[in-house]
Amino acid sequence: MYLDSGVLTAVKILVVGHFGVGKTTCIGSISEIEPLRTEEEITEASVGFDDLSGTPDKTTTTVAMDFGRLTISDEVVLYLFGTPGQERFKEMWEELSRGALGALVLVDPERLSDSFPVLDLVERFGLTYAIGVNHFDGTTDYPLAEIREALNLSERTPVVACDVRDQQSSAQALITLVHHLLSLLD
Amino acid sequence: MIDEPHEELELTSALVPLFVITNGRALPPDNTYERTTLVSAQEGAAASARTLSPEARRVLELVTEGFLSVAEVAAHTHLPLGIVRILLAQMEESGHIIARKPVPPAERVDREVLNAVLDGLKARFGA
Numbered sequence: 442m443y444l445d446s447g448v449l450t451a452v453k454i455l456v457v458g459h460f461g462v463g464k465t466t467c468i469g470s471i472s473e474i475e476p477l478r479t480e481e482e483i484t485e486a487s488v489g490f491d492d493l494s495g496t497p498d499k500t501t502t503t504v505a506m507d508f509g510r511l512t513i514s515d516e517v518v519l520y521l522f523g524t525p526g527q528e529r530f531k532e533m534w535e536e537l538s539r540g541a542l543g544a545l546v547l548v549d550p551e552r553l554s555d556s557f558p559v560l561d562l563v564e565r566f567g568l569t570y571a572i573g574v575n576h577f578d579g580t581t582d583y584p585l586a587e588i589r590e591a592l593n594l595s596e597r598t599p600v601v602a603c604d605v606r607d608q609q610s611s612a613q614a615l616i617t618l619v620h621h622l623l624s625l626l627d
Numbered sequence: 628m629i630d631e632p633h634e635e636l637e638l639t640s641a642l643v644p645l646f647v648i649t650n651g652r653a654l655p656p657d658n659t660y661e662r663t664t665l666v667s668a669q670e671g672a673a674a675s676a677r678t679l680s681p682e683a684r685r686v687l688e689l690v691t692e693g694f695l696s697v698a699e700v701a702a703h704t705h706l707p708l709g710i711v712r713i714l715l716a717q718m719e720e721s722g723h724i725i726a727r728k729p730v731p732p733a734e735r736v737d738r739e740v741l742n743a744v745l746d747g748l749k750a751r752f753g754a
Contacts, residue, residue, distance in 0.1 A: 443693030444665065451663040451696055451729055452740055471752075477702035479662070481709060503707070508662075508698055513747030517740060520663050520696060536661060540729050542741065612752035619745045626738050 442474070447515045454615065455537055457524040457563060458547035459555040463575045464523035465507040467547060467605035471612055472509025472521065479506050483532055504530060526559030538566035543622050545614055547573045547605065550583040553591050560592065569625060571599040571618035573611075597621075660712040662698035665727040666690055672723040679723070682706060683714045687723055694727065 456464045469476045480503050507523040524530075524537055524544075544563050548556045563570050574588055585600045594600065599621050603614040660666075668691040676684050685704050689695065695703070701711040718724045730736055 443695060446693065448665070448694065449727060450740065451665055451727075452744065453663050477699060479698050479701045479708045480705075481707055508702075510696075510699070511747070511751070513751075514743050517743045517747070518665075518696075519744055519747070520698065522662070522698075536659075539661070540663070540731070542737070542744070609752055612748055616745065616748050616752075619741055619748065623738070623741050623745065626741070 444518055445512060445515065448512065448518045450517045451520060452513075452517060453520045453522055453537075453541050454618065455522050455524045455541050455544040455568065456547065457526050457544050457559055457570075459526050459549075459552065459559055462547045462549050462552075462555075463577075463605040464525075464547060467545075467573070467575075467603075467611045467614075468507060468509040468521045468523050470605060470608045470610075471511060471615065473512060474510050476507045476509045476523075479508065480504070481506070481533065483530060504533065506533075526556075526562055528558055528562070531562065534562055534566050538568055541568060543618050544568040544570040545573055545618050546570050547575050548588070548592070549577065550574055550588060551577075553588065556592060569622055571601065571614065571621050573601055573603040573605070573614040576602055576604050660697050660715050660726070661729055662696060662701075662708065663729050664697045664715075665694045666697060666700060666715055666719075666724050667694040669723055669725055675723070679718070680714075682710070683718055683723075686711065686714055687718065690724060 456467055458464050465476055482501050483504050484501050504525070506525070509521045511519045511521070513519045522537055524534070546556070546559060546563060572588070572592070572594065574583065574585065576582070585602060589600050599617045601614050601617045603610045605611050668687050672687060673691060676687055679687065682704070686700055689700060689703055697711060697715065698708070700715070701708045704711065715724060715726070719726055
C-alpha cells in the first residue's frame, strides 16, 4: 500500500475521455493498486456525477474520480488520474493539468462526437496528448486515418488503437504518449 | 477495495458540518497540497495525536507507516479531497506530518522524468 521509502518524485498523466469510454478500466489494467476513488465538490449548476443521472437543480455536486498508481523506478511514482471531459469539471482541470506530463485521450469510435468537448478541454489547458481508440467487443476496425480526420487532429498527434481491458495494450498506448512527449523536447 | 467498509472509521458524525471538522479554517493559499503531494507522519507524531480531531487522527494513522499521495489519503479515509487538504496543511504546521511536494515543471527535469517513465513502462510491461 505504501510507496517505497526512496520515492521522491510523483508525476501524473491524465486519462481523459467522455463517460463510459473506459478510463477506469484502462487505469485498472495498468495500476499496481486497485483503482481508488476521490470525492470532491464542484460548485456549478450540474447534472450529477459524470452524466450517470440527472439531478439538474443542484449547485454543488460531488464528483467521484478514479485513479491508479505505478511505481516507475526507485525514485519516481506515476499516478494516472481518470478525468471526466465535461466543461463543468473545468475547476478540477486547473489543478489536474498543472504539472501533468500529458494526457491519454480515450475515444470510442462509435461516439466520436462525444470526444469534441474532451479535446477542447485538453487543448485549452495546454496538455500534450495522444489518442487511444478503444476497441470494444464487436466494434469494427475503424481506419485510424479516418478517426484522425473526424477529430480534426494535427498530423503530429499520435493515434493508436487499444483495448483498455488488456494490460499490454493500455501500456502501449501510454508508451506512445511518452514517446510523443519526449519527441517534443527535441 | 473501492468500497471498503466504513465501520472502522472513527469520524465526527455526518451531522457535523465539514467546516467544524476543520475548525472553520480554509486552505492556506501557498500550501495547496496537490493530489500528487506525498505525505507521511513525522516520527513520534502519534504521541501528540490526541490533540487532533478524529478525522485528522485517522489521516495521521494512515500515513504512520510510510508515504502516500494526498489522493490516496482522501480515497482511503473516504474524506473529500478539500477536507484532506486542509487537515494536512494544519498537521504540517503543527509538525505531525511531512510533505514531499511535486517538483515544478522544468525542461531538464521533464526529460529525465519522461525517460524514467518510458524505461519503467517498458521494463514493467515488456513492451
